[in-house]
Amino acid sequence: MAVFADAAEVDTHVGTLFRQALADPTTGPQLRAAGVVLRVMCHDPDCELVLRLHDPVHVSGHGAAPHPVVSLGLPADLLDGFLRGSYSLVEGMADEEIRVKGPVSRVLRALAVLDTPLPAYGSPDAARHTPPGNTPPRPRTAEQCAAPAKQGSARR
Numbered sequence: 001m002a003v004f005a006d007a008a009e010v011d012t013h014v015g016t017l018f019r020q021a022l023a024d025p026t027t028g029p030q031l032r033a034a035g036v037v038l039r040v041m042c043h044d045p046d047c048e049l050v051l052r053l054h055d056p057v058h059v060s061g062h063g064a065a066p067h068p069v070v071s072l073g074l075p076a077d078l079l080d081g082f083l084r085g086s087y088s089l090v091e092g093m094a095d096e097e098i099r100v101k102g103p104v105s106r107v108l109r110a111l112a113v114l115d116t117p118l119p120a121y122g123s124p125d126a127a128r129h130t131p132p133g134n135t136p137p138r139p140r141t142a143e144q145c146a147a148p149a150k151q152g153s154a155r156r
Contacts, residue, residue: 003080007047010076011061013121014040014083015049021118022057032057034113036106039068042076053113070102070110082114083121089114 004010021027035054042048050068052058072089078097081087089111092098100107 002044002077004042004045004047004076006045007061010042010045010047010079011049014079015059015061017083017118017121018049018051018059021116022053022059024119027116027118028057030116031113034109036070036110036113037068038110038113039071040079041071041073042079043073044075044077047076053110068102070106071100072110073099073101083118 004013018031022031031053032055038051038053040049040051047061050058050060052060074092074097078087078092082089082092089098093100102110
């Protein structure tokens with residue numbers, strides 16, 4: 001079963017996460033400093049988020065933002081895993097699970113920005129599969145984002 005039911009749910013969870021991060025006084029300036037337009041194209045379900053990470057910032061769930069400089073193509077489940085801290089985008093690119101388009105310097109800048117600690121991420125999967133009385137997985141901390149990925153890390 002896919003983590004996200006449809007494109008609207010991806011925008012509700014992931015798009016809202018980036019909107020909150022861009023509005024946050026701590027993470028907002030770090031994200032804006034990247035100065036890139038990032039398009040995240042997901043499948044299962046098919047959806048697209050365009051993140052304009054410079055002033056004026058903009059997050060669009062409909063691809064109506066300016067022409068992207070960097071594009072990432074990946075299954076929505078992997079995006080969810082990355083935001084929960086259980087999946088490495090760099091390892092995914094090396095394993096060819098993620099397709100990347102754009103100048104290498106901008107791709108690296110976008111990946112560095114994505115490793116910025118973001119506000120708490122409310123995965124729809126965690127909400128659906130958490131027994132009463134248990135808490136969903138905790139969001140990544142700054143230390144987890146800065147630590148190199150371990151060999152044999154969880155993927156999927």
